[in-house]
Amino acid sequence: MTPIILCGGSGTRLWPLSRSQYPKQYLKLLDEEYSLFQQTIQRLAKDQSLKNLICLTNEEHRFIVAHQLYELGVKAHIILEPSSRNTAAAIAMVSDFVLCNDDMDNTLLVMPSDHHIEDPLSFQQTISQAESIAKQGYIVTFGIKPTHPETGYGYIQCAKKISETAIEIEKFVEKPDLETAKKYVQQDNYFWNAGIFMFEAQVMLEEFEKYTPQIKQVVAQAVAQGTRDLDFFRLGETFNQAQDISIDYAVMEKTQKGALIPLNAGWSDVGSFNAMVDFFPSEQDGNTILGEAVAIESSDNFIHSKNRLIGVLGIKELAIIDTYDALLITPKSRVQEIGKIVKKLKASADERTHFHSQVHRPWGWYETLIEDDTFKVKRINVYPGGTLSLQKHRYRSEHWVVVSGTATVTCDEKVFQLYTNQSTFIPCGGVHRLENKDSQNLQIIEIQNGTYLGEDDIVRIEDRYNRD
Secondary structure (H helix, E strand, C coil): CEEEEECCCCCHHHCCCCECCECHHHCCCCCCCCCHHHHHHHCCCCCCCCCCCEEEEECCCHHHHHHHHHHHCCCCEEEEECCCCHHHHHHHHHHHHHHCCCCCCCEEEEEECCCEECCHHHHHHHHHHHHHHHCCCCEEEEEECCCCCCCCCCEEEEEEECCCCCEEEEEEECCCCHHHHHHHHCCCCEEEEEEEEEEEHHHHHHHHHHHCHHHHHHHHHHHHCCEEECCEEECCHHHHHCCCCCHHHHHHCCCCCEEEEECCCCEECCCCHHHHHCCCCCCCCCCEEEEEEEEECCECCEEEEEEEEEEEECCECEEEEECCCCEEEEEHHHHHHCHHHHHHHHHCCCHHHCCCCEEEECCEEEEEEEECCCEEEEEEEECCCCECCEEECCCEEEEEEEEECCEEEEECCEEEEECCCCEEEECCCCCEEEECCCCCCEEEEEEEEECCCCCCCCEEEECCCCCC
């Protein structure tokens, strides 16, 4: 089969941990070593399933995807959408893309990149069951038996059995209110919609032709107009014309070929801080603490702080999420509404909806430690083999101090190396570049000084990553 990983989404319900430029699927939320995206790849069978792996993402996240694949030693087709058009356009497009490549298997497994599966072996066994059903012409989706009345998930109502493992889909149900969700839990034929699908590419495109032909037509043009850029495949701009609807609306609610297979593998979409709590041990008073906190006469709180000490006294049932540049405090019962805060911040053009204090680039990342009107102090991390663009600045000079690793520095006509505890000065207007030719990460402290310190004061002369 050909696995497809959908890497879009901004994860607003997990703000301020998740930001649009570095959303939850790329964060190490549940594991100190691997992100949710990387865990999604790891649960695939490595012998065949990774042969033609496809990751569908966007311009902003392309280098994050590439680097996290590199960390796993996995190669993939990385397809870039010019804009987000929801899951219907994505699935129609990737079906067309696979049929245009003769070396790919036409049986597709489509998965979100931000879910957690507790039992990968059980997941693989369920995938094998679904594959045989998909080859019979069905569009298979995976359902989770509800364990509690959840209002944050969509539901699927099922009818009669198709086989020993598969059930015919009766209808898709929108996220219910609490009373309706309680009724669903008591019935055996309702499942949570996991958003995972398996089907034959040709079958899916036939259903698009029948129910939403506009999407099928424009995404086929986008694939035909696609171009290669480094390791990425850029879709044509006609992709932007596709209807912005989900695969549920476009096909699954209308098709007669829908089938559901129950997935019993410890699934979670990690869609809220309440969902995160379940993955970590709690203290005797019910507090779940990640990081350093002192809790007195307080109970059933979720406290997440990796940066500084949090002290709480006499509170209960709160979620407290502390990051370098933002602090969230909300009743745990209202964590599903965090998007309201993000929406208000977006309306005021606050960049903290988009960026962490740690900003990721194709060569590594940087974070601002101190900032004033005329100076700024950054910590810069350059991955092994990473190279910043050859550039200059109009309004600022820079001092670089190597904290760890070995820096290869270009400054006008000079090229030289700096080692730990060594430093150099980059004058305003000087043509310069920072490279890491070592096998270990390079970290420097950069002190900027000048009349303007914005990131747009970069004149790129040459760039390995084809950025403007």
